Amino acid sequence: MKYILIFLGLLLIACSKKEKKEFNPDNVLPKEIIDLSSVISSDLPTKLWGKAAIELMGFKGETEFRDVGMDSPAFIRNSYIEVFNHGGAHLDAPNHTDSLGKSIEDYELSKLLGPVKIFDASKYENNVPIPLDSLKDFELTKEDIFILYTNYKPPQNDIDLPSYPYLSVEACNYLTSIPVKAIATDAWSIESLSQFDKGINAGLTGNENLIPNHYNIFKNEIPLYEALENVGALLDKENIIFIGFPLKFKNGNGSPVRAVAFVY
Template sequence: MKIVDLSRELYHRTPSYPGHPPIIHGIWKTHEESFADSGNVYGLSSMFISMADHGGTHIDAPRHFGKSGQPINEYPLENCIVPGICLDLRHIAPRAEIGPNELEAAVNKAGVPVPKGGTVLLCTGHHERTFPRKEYATDNSGVNVAATEWLAGRGVVHFGIDSMRPGPDGKVNLLVHKACLDLDITHIESLCNLEALLGRGRFTFIGLPLKWRDGTASPIRAVAVFDM
């Protein structure tokens, strides 16, 4: 098999969503400190991390969209290993809306149907163009409500995008989140390296969340798996 990593690297002060707490990553104990603590027997280094559940590459839980939604620890794992396709939307302008017509044209160009019970990853080129500059947090294109309904109508369990939010910054993005709750789907944010999937057809997407009690989201190690 061929595995393509679609996950952003996590490190101290990784760019995080505006208004969310920063990602803090540091040394808890050095090898030397541990060695001394063990009576000079053996040194085991360890680190710590503090972050929002929406940090880095992550999947939003339905609980994020409304109190009635599932928390991440109850999200079906069957939805986390699914067939997927990737659509080329790099021609869409920064901050612009992606509608059903753009999605349909991209599917036709890809030459593979939307997998029912699967996922659609949207390659806008935003991560490659802007990360880690400040524009990464503001200038993304994204789907509108009609496009979200179009995806749900084709039976996806979620969709993913290479930016911090599924829709363009502002009201449209908030309405897309609400639509996901109403349509019983969710989305994955802050993917990267989607360009490596273009033109390669269907793959298996894997993105397993942490089992955080009552979590509104979770970081995932997102990968695409191709049979060789």
């Protein structure tokens, strides 16, 4: 009886211990990594926006790289970089359009990655809003990162403004009502610049009238990515995880991102 009790005690101890699982990288590493980011070059802002948009908004069209260092006794180079934080693939912060909004370092990193649902809007006409009905059958959940693919092409001359299909106010409101985890686009903006310009000329004021999509997205505390690149490479893929982490600028109203898609 004594030995039976000892055996039962050892068996109970063994069963109570959790089996240690070996870490297997093959279970978490993606089959493919697709880069959705811009190469930050000196001419990126003008190349992406076009000269007309840069001048309309009164912005500087170049990123400045200033190298410092030494040649001897060893070759060393560092750089000071004056970067346009909305001039390529980037994440907007709420204080981009609201002086009291949160800044870029306030984002929870858990909100900046998740499964992807891509809406192909490349067949829609430029400067025409994408209607709400187009998204109704597009199954979305609170865990999804919604990417609007427009096949954006930057202006090809010095007088054209950026043109692309864009979300109607109703469609954007639908996304924020779910609410999706994040919203992204390969276009220059989630807004229409031509509509913004028309609104200015019509005397409209206020974010809710001039930039209604930004206004609604940030009101609902949803991260917004713009000007992603290479999104078309994702159209025939499944099981995609998006990751887009910003630089942690103090009081930053936006930041370039190294956005990637993990394909499983």
